Amino acid sequence: MRLVVADxxxxxxxxxxxxxxxxxxxxxxxAMSGAAAVEACTRLAPEVLIVDLRLGPGPDGIDVAGEVxxxxxxxxxxxxxxxxxxxxxxxxxxxxxxxxxxxxxxRRAVRGEGWPAxx
Amino acid sequence: xxxxxxxxxxxxxxxxxxxLGVLVVISVRDAEANGKRxxxxxxxxxxxxxxxGLDSQVxxxxxxxxxxxxxxxxxxxxxDPADASRLQALQDQNPTLRTGFLLLDARGIxxxxxxxxxPVAGRPYTxxxxxxxxxxxxxxxxxxxxxxxxxxPTLAIAFPVQDAAGGLGGAMVIESDVSPDSAFNQQVTAxxxxxxxxxxxxxxxxxxxxxxxxxxxxxxxAPDVLDPRLSFHHxxxxxxxxxxVPVAGWRAVFQESSSEFQGKLxxxxxxxxxxxxxxxxxxxxxxxxxxxxxxxxxREEQRRLRSINAAREEFISIVSHELRTPATGQLGxxxxxxxxxxxxxxxxxxxxxxxxxxxxxxxxxxxxxxLSTASIEAGELPYAFEVVDVRGVIRSxxxxxxxxxxxxxLPGQAVEVRADPARIEQVxxxxxxxxxxxxxxxxxxAVTVGATAEGEVLVEVADRGSGMTEEQAARAFDKFAxxxxxxxEGTGLGLYICKSIVEAxxxxxxxxxxxxxxxxxxxxxxxxxxxxxxxxxxxxxxxATADG
Numbered sequence: 001m002r003l004v005v006a007d008x009x010x011x012x013x014x015x016x017x018x019x020x021x022x023x024x025x026x027x028x029x030x031a032m033s034g035a036a037a038v039e040a041c042t043r044l045a046p047e048v049l050i051v052d053l054r055l056g057p058g059p060d061g062i063d064v065a066g067e068v069x070x071x072x073x074x075x076x077x078x079x080x081x082x083x084x085x086x087x088x089x090x091x092x093x094x095x096x097x098x099x100x101x102x103x104x105x106x107r108r109a110v111r112g113e114g115w116p117a118x119x
Numbered sequence: 120x121x122x123x124x125x126x127x128x129x130x131x132x133x134x135x136x137x138x139l140g141v142l143v144v145i146s147v148r149d150a151e152a153n154g155k156r157x158x159x160x161x162x163x164x165x166x167x168x169x170x171x172g173l174d175s176q177v178x179x180x181x182x183x184x185x186x187x188x189x190x191x192x193x194x195x196x197x198x199d200p201a202d203a204s205r206l207q208a209l210q211d212q213n214p215t216l217r218t219g220f221l222l223l224d225a226r227g228i229x230x231x232x233x234x235x236x237x238p239v240a241g242r243p244y245t246x247x248x249x250x251x252x253x254x255x256x257x258x259x260x261x262x263x264x265x266x267x268x269x270x271x272p273t274l275a276i277a278f279p280v281q282d283a284a285g286g287l288g289g290a291m292v293i294e295s296d297v298s299p300d301s302a303f304n305q306q307v308t309a310x311x312x313x314x315x316x317x318x319x320x321x322x323x324x325x326x327x328x329x330x331x332x333x334x335x336x337x338x339x340x341a342p343d344v345l346d347p348r349l350s351f352h353h354x355x356x357x358x359x360x361x362x363x364v365p366v367a368g369w370r371a372v373f374q375e376s377s378s379e380f381q382g383k384l385x386x387x388x389x390x391x392x393x394x395x396x397x398x399x400x401x402x403x404x405x406x407x408x409x410x411x412x413x414x415x416x417x418r419e420e421q422r423r424l425r426s427i428n429a430a431r432e433e434f435i436s437i438v439s440h441e442l443r444t445p446a447t448g449q450l451g452x453x454x455x456x457x458x459x460x461x462x463x464x465x466x467x468x469x470x471x472x473x474x475x476x477x478x479x480x481x482x483x484x485x486x487x488x489x490l491s492t493a494s495i496e497a498g499e500l501p502y503a504f505e506v507v508d509v510r511g512v513i514r515s516x517x518x519x520x521x522x523x524x525x526x527x528x529l530p531g532q533a534v535e536v537r538a539d540p541a542r543i544e545q546v547x548x549x550x551x552x553x554x555x556x557x558x559x560x561x562x563x564x565a566v567t568v569g570a571t572a573e574g575e576v577l578v579e580v581a582d583r584g585s586g587m588t589e590e591q592a593a594r595a596f597d598k599f600a601x602x603x604x605x606x607x608e609g610t611g612l613g614l615y616i617c618k619s620i621v622e623a624x625x626x627x628x629x630x631x632x633x634x635x636x637x638x639x640x641x642x643x644x645x646x647x648x649x650x651x652x653x654x655x656x657x658x659x660x661x662x663a664t665a666d667g
Contacts, residue, residue, distance in 0.1 A: 009444055009448075010560070011444075011445075011448045011474065011477070011478060012444070012447075012448060012451075014474060015448060015451040015452055015455065015474065016451075018452075018455055018467075018471060019451070019454075019455040019458075019459075022455060022458075022459040022462055022463070054440075080440065080443040080444070080447065100443065100447040100451075101443075101446070101447040101450055101451070103451055103454045103455060103458070104454075104458075
């Protein structure tokens with residue numbers, strides 16, 4: 001899969017980049033803000049976007065998911081803050097929610113297994 | 120709005136107190152009015168009783184005189200010696216009497232008399248009021264008029280007497296002087312009990328017959344006293360109560376100044392009213408002020424608690440986020456390494472585990488900062504002071520941050536300070552960590568140790584990051600002050616802890632704003648006597664200092 005990883009924490013980007021590469025995926029782009037994530041998805045046309053919920057000033061992960069929404073792009077909201085409201089908002093824009101701390105759940109979501117994949 | 124509502128509540132409460140006072144005043148005034156009416160009724164009753172008493176006495180006197188008049192006939196001839204002798208005997212029975220007796224025949228001619236002031240025998244008795252005695256055979260009290268048996272004004276009792284033919288054909292007149300020292304007036308005077316009280320008896324002509332006001336005796340009574348209203352009424356500054364003495368045709372009158380009459384009742388009441396009114400006003404004012412103060416205090420307390428609660432919630436939110444990030448990072452790198460162990464070469468494994476260690480360090484630093492802050496606020500952060508070479512402490516802190524580019528410039532000779540090495544290392548770690556967060560990736564952090572002109576050790580940690588605004592520099596050491604921009608992670612506790620530790624060591628800490636990046640400087644007092652050579656002091660052109 002061609003992936004874009006968006007998170008305002010560089011350590012998370014490093015981790016996901018390493019792990020997804022080891023999983024056999026291509027990391028075609030990274031972003032550290034909501035605006036940069038939208039730009040990267042528009043420019044690079046990935047198949048999967050892994051995006052954090054809180055991205056600092058500007059659009060959050062769900063706003064980004066809404067903006068880049070298209071049938072051939074799977075958006076995974078990768079966040080520490082999983083709540084019923086977050087899940088509902090994500091569903092409305094066609095995204096799934098994976099809680100940070102479980103790489104295996106994230107890998108399954110990237111592969112498209114068991115949607116919606118929430119932990 | 121809150122202030123307006125507080126004032127309104129205070130006003131309402133104060134107004135209620137004042138209203139209560141008003142109600143009390145109204146009740147007291149009502150009681151006062153009732154008391155006055157009761158007093159008036161009492162006084163009227165007293166005057167009426169006086170009048171009834173005199174009326175009874177007059178009635179009894181008339182009855183006695185009627186018997187006397189009909190007991191033995193009189194000759195009723197002018198100058199009759201037997202009549203004269205009997206009259207003189209009557210006079211001699213009352214040697215203290217200052218007035219005398221007169222005999223009249225059926226035509227009203229004076230036939231005899233005692234103590235006559237002039238020869239009036241044989242002349243008509245012209246005193247007004249005698250007609251009912253001669254014509255209707257009724258005893259009467261004649262109004263005050265000049266007397267015939269005394270030079271003083273007199274009132275007189277006239278009653279029918281039996282003549283020689285056996286019928287009631289003439290009259291006897293007994294005069295009595297109207298004067299201050301008359302026996303009757305002395306009785307009236309004895310009634311007086313107040314400074315302005317006047318008791319008077321007034322005949323049907325309006326002449327004062329007797330009075331405790333001696334100057335009015337024998338004169339016409341004042342018009343307000345002759346007011347035809349009976350009972351109780353006010354006239355000018357006086358109160359007047361009057362009652363009829365029917366048999367005598369007189370009026371009994373009580374007079375007193377209004378203030379004296381009501382004084383015993385209204386004096387204390389007015390004093391009480393004044394006290395109540397003052398107490399109500401003072402109470403209302405105090406209630407308003409106290410309630411307002413309490414409301415404001417409660418509102419301030421509410422604001423303070425809301426602020427504390429908000430700060431606590433923000434702190435919990437920040438800390439929980441900051442905890443999760445390194446925890447999940449640490450777990451993630453270890454999970455990746457273990458899951459792909461065979462797919463990684465040694466270098467990649469080392470790098471992954473190194474990332475895990477960085478996250479673990481971050482987690483450790485966070486928990487240490489939170490616990491340190493709690494200890495600082497409880498005044499319980501422990502220190503173990505000893506004399507140490509500060510160069511070793513700084514080197515140790517710089518080496519611990521293995522994945523950062525930290526350039527350390529230390530003096531060639533020992534720089535001894537009295538400090539807790541672990542706490543100074545904590546300060547250095549926080550300052551370097553802060554510099555790293557606010558610098559571009561792989562930008563150099565410079566740590567320099569020198570001295571101030573005052574001989575203190577001066578440590579400077581300089582970054583080449585985004586720099587601080589004046590406002591940010593002013594708040595840099597506040598608790599929860601987070602970063603130079605919102606994207607920088609952290610709890611906002613690092614510099615707050617540094618300030619607390621540096622000040623506990625007797626030092627100062629401040630922000631030095633630079634053209635590029637920021638320096639944070641702190642001092643420590645030297646432990647030894649010989650200070651290090653002074654070196655150029657970094658510019659302290661900053662608006663934020665956190666001097667100890």
